[in-house]
Amino acid sequence: MAVENLGIDGLTDAQVERSRKTNGANSFAYKETNGFLDALKGILKEPMILLLLVASSIYFISGNFGDGIFMVAAIVLVGSISLYQDSRSRKALEKLKNLTEPNCQVIRNGKVVEIPSEELVVGDSLIVEEGTMVPADGTIVHSNDFSVDESILTGESLSVFKDVSSTDNTIFSGTTVASGLAIAVVTAIGNHTQLGKIGNSLNTIEDEKTPLELQIANFVKQMALWGGLTFLLVWGINYFNSRDVLDSLLKALTLAMSILPEEIPVAFTTFMALGAWRLMKLGVVVKQMKTVETLGSATVICTDKTGTLTQNKMSLARLFSMKAARVVSLEESLNNEEKELITIAMWASEPIPFDPMETALHQAYGKHTDVDERPNYHMIHEYPLGGKPPMMTHVFENRAGQRIIAAKGAPEALIQGSHLSAEEKRSIYSTIEELGKQGFRLLGVGQALFEGNDFPQYQQDFKFEFKGLVAFYDPPKENIPQVLKDFNTAGINVKLVTGDNAATAVAIAKEIDFIGYDKCMSGDELMQLTDAELQERVTDTQVFSRMFPEAKLRIINALKVNNEVVAMTGDGVNDGPALKAAHIGIAMGKKGTEIAKQAASLILVDDDLSKMVDAIAMGRKIYTNLKKAIQYIISIHIPIILTVFIPLALRWSFPSIFSPSHVILLELIMGPTCSIIYENEPMEKNTMNKRPRPFTTTFFNFNELITSIVQGLIITLASLSVYQYAVAQSLDEDTTRTMVFMVLIVANIFLTLVNRSFYYSLWTTLRYKNNLVALIIGITIALTTSLLFVPPLTAFFEFSTLNVDQLFVCLLAGSISVLWYEVVKWGKRLGAKEN
Incomplete structure (x- = not known):
């Protein structure tokens, strides 16, 4: 029973335009935001900018207009760099937001079309x-087996069944469809929906920071606090003298400025936002940084089979009729x-099929029937999948x-509800085993x-x-064996x-060279285990068959208790709890339901599991590069602090070997290195040959940063x-000073x-493809040369032109350090070679 048999043509293009002009777009508009102004306000609150403002004011008050003007220029330059980085981050996240906006299906001009929900x-x-x-x-005009979860509006956790004849035959924005299908005529959009009317409360909700963001923010706050205390101490000592x-x-300001590691939060935000943008270009949409x-x-990685390991084509391939007694x-x-x-089998399917198997049954019926009876029948009662x-x-x-x-469903369910002789049951189970082994x-x-x-x-009460x-x-996807490798x-x-049943699951697993395909457990068997038993069994079991939501959730939780970092793929409504519970919930972009996409933390746009290999590689690269950037920041801050x-x-x-002008000059040289060079670094060649790094609770681990501390002390x-x-x-x-x-x-x-690289040699890393390295270092050398040999700059910063011997001493000391x-x-x- 296709849509065209329901007599619903929908709106014409002209009617759509008239309605849009009258009622506007389907979007919520409450609080107007200005990204540039918000970023500017944020920059003016930064401790480093505040210190620069104080320093420039002191210079102007004391009549040192040259240094004062330089400080103002530094404020503009630091602010511009911060605004540029913020702009890059905001644009990357805005693209991600647009990409994650859901689509919907409508009937227009008598045809089913998919459009962005905003349209x-x-x-x-x-x-x-x-x-x-x-x-x-x-308002519902047609439905079958339709129920909806309205807890977002009512707080009621149980789903509500609705149809045309229901007292309440309306559906509401923001609710989720628990079962079946419905066609409804839209009566309200955007702010005029029930959800929209209560949506002003969204203005009071602030975005929560991630644990890593909080750790970095706390680290910077602690450094700022120490900087403030040192500032007061040094100010007091100098004033006393x-x-x-x-x-x-x-x-005192010079020392305080040298202590503040303001590059760290900028580097973190830049790396995460641009990393999410780079993943988006690979076909992986990250919903949270x-x-x-x-x-x-x-x-x-706990992966489902259909559409992830297989092509999700679901062609009807074999038939076994009890009367014909043949496959x-x-x-x-x-x-x-x-x-x-x-x-x-077709009549047991939805009248408007959306499942690949039901679509295949409708197509097979249309091909093998002489008279299509679908327009002549209407559904009078239904029992949802259960x-x-x-x-x-x-x-x-x-x-x-x-x-x-x-009726249709798991063969065991139909066998239980039918009158069959022992011989007939043996024949059916024999056929199930035979076909299952073939996948x-x-x-x-x-x-x-x-x-x-x-x-x-x-x-089940029917006979x-x-x-x-x-x-x-x-059929399995062609690239799956390589992905598993x-x-x-x-x-x-x-x-x-x-x-799927065990025979089918094992057959497909064997076909794709799935490691441990013979170690299988069913959902019923799993639910009989205690938590302790499951934690032990889940380590060795590789194939879980006949799974249902409660069983999937227990698998995820057992793995997490075993200190595993769990990624879980899913596409259906029932996958929601497990996707939410996993550290990394992965929804399918094409066949994934909206509920699955909401519960997941990232979406594979093309349902291609190989993109997860790319995503994990990107995640490892971003983490490694971010760590390099932060280790660099700490290494170079230590000598600046101690030298002052x-x-x-x-x-x-x-x-007073350095003044605020010298410190800010060093900061301007360092800033682009940590947030531009290291963010653009390619992945090291051994990245995907290593075991996953431990999922530590804090980024600032002393053992990881001891190298940076030692490097900083030796440079000092x-x-x-x-x-x-x-x-x-x-x-x-x-x-x-020079x-x-x-x-x-x-x-x-x-x-x-x-x-x-903290492993490969300098000669190896020089061959890494990163054009920004030469650019930034070239700018640094050019700037330094100007400071030494352009008299006005040399005089302004109280430097002197060095001779060859002095330059050699500096080059030797700096390089050896x-x-x-x-x-x-x-x-x-x-x-590593010996091992």
């Missing part, structure tokens, strides 16, 4: 089906009993009062007789005649979780050694190059 208009004939979210309010308020304040970081930790292919000549089997094992029953009647009561998905088909309208409460089996074949190489365990603090605290010959030793060398050579303050500054610049350049780590990396590679 829905009042008067549209909207089609909603199991697993979708209702995008607008409407000099009695000069402004000079003491400037020296935190998922990008979690991807690299995945240790187990036949659809290409063979069918007798009347086999044609009758197809007919009964029970364990599951089945569904439909009751149709024509104008003459003739009835068809047809076919099987449905039992039955027919019942019933007079009157007092239908049984449960479909069915078992008509036979229909077998569908869904890639997961195995990356140290990720793949488990098959399917609703130690001469000041120990009252060396030139205690180099800069202060050159400081003392210059003093010992009786060089003046400007020359000493030499110390040059050591930090040289160390910064080499640190950028060396820290591109970093290049020592190449020996450590060589030791790592040597140890």
Whole structure:
């Protein structure tokens, strides 16, 4: 019974345009936001910007207009960089938001078309089906087996069955379809829907930060607090010694500015947002930024079979009629009993099919019937898919009062409800085993007789005649064996979780070289285990058959208790709880229901599992690069802090070796390195050959960052050694300052190059494809050259032009202070070869 048989033509294009002009778009519009102004306000609240404002004010007050103007220019430059990074992040996330906007099906011009939900208009004939979210309010004009979950509006957890004759025959925006299908005429959209009228409360809801964001924010706050305390201490000490308020304040500000690691939150936001954007280009839509970081930790992937490992084509391939007592292919000549089997299976399907198997049955009926009876019958009663094992029953009647009561479902369910002899049952089970071993998905088909309208409460109460089996074949995707190999190489365990029977699941698993295909457990067997037993069994079991929602959820929870980081693929309504419970819920973009997509944390646009290999690789790369960036930030901040603090605290010959202008100059050179160079770094070649990294609770692990601390201390030793060398050579303050500054610049350049990998050598990483490395380092060298050899700049920053010997000392100290780590990396590679 296709849509065209219902007499619903929907709106014409002209009517759609008129309705849109009158009623507007189907979107919620409450609080107007201005991304640029919000970002600007955020920047003005940043501690570093506040310190720069204070420093520039002091310079102007003290009459030092040159430094004051430089500080203002620095504020503009730092603000511009922050705005640029924020803009990149916002645009990336906006694209993701647009991509995750759901589509809907409507009837227009007599045809079913798919449109973005925002384009829905009042008067549209909207089609909603199991697993979708209702995008607008409407009145039902046709339905079958239709129930809807309205808990978002009513708080009632039980789904409500509705049809044309119901007292309440309306559907509401934001609710989700629990079962069946309905066609409704749209009566309200956007702010005018029931959900829209209460939607102003959304203004008061703030987006929650992820745990990693909170950890980074807390780290920066702690550093800011220490910076504030040090600022007050240094200000007090200097004022006590000099009695000069402004000079003491400037020296204290210099140290406070050197302590603030303001690049860390910028780097985190940039990496996560651009990482999500890069994943989107690969065909993976990430709904939450935190998922990008979690991807690299995945240790187990629980995947369903249909449409993930297989092509989801579900062609009707074999028939087994009880009367004919033979298994036949659809290409063979069918007798009347086999044609009758197809007919009964079709009547047991939804009148407007949306499941691939039901679509295949409708197509087979149309091909093998002489007279299409679908327009002559209408559904008078229905039993939704239910029970364990599951089945569904439909009751149709024509104008003459003739009835068809047809059922289909798991073969075991139909066998239980039919009168069959022991011999007949043996024949059926033998056929099920035979077809299952060949990888076919099987449905039992039955027919019942019933007079009157007092239908049984449960479909299982009908007395069915078992008509036979229909077998569908869904071939594996061609790339799946390679995908499984890639997961195995990356140290990720793949488990098959399917609703199919064990024989079918094992047959498909064997065909695709699924590791551990012979280690199988059924849903009923799983539910009989205690939690402790399941935690033990789930480790070794690779194939889970005849699964249902409660069983899937227990698998996920058992794996999580075993300290696994679990990814779970799903597409149906019943997959929602497991997708939500998994660390990484993965919904299918094409065949996935809206409920599955809502519950999931990422969506595979093309239902291609190989994209998860790419996504995990991207997650590992992003995490690794972010860690490199943060380790770089810490490594280079330590020498800046100590080079400012130690001469000041120990009252060396030139205690104020750096002013705020010098510190901000170093910050401007460092900023692009951490957030631009490292974000653009390619994935290291051994990334997907490693086991997943431990899913730690904090990013700032001392063991991970000890290298950065040591690197920072050795760079500090180099800069202060050159400081003392210059003093010992009786060089003046400007020359000493220039030499110390040059050591930090040289160390910064080499640190950028060396820290591109903590395993591979500098010579290897120089061949990495990242054009930004040469660009940023080139700009750094050009800027430094200008500071040394352009007299106005040299004089402004109180530098001096160095001679060849002095430059050589700076180059030698700066390079050695970093290049020592190449020996450590060589030791790592040597140890790896020996193992």
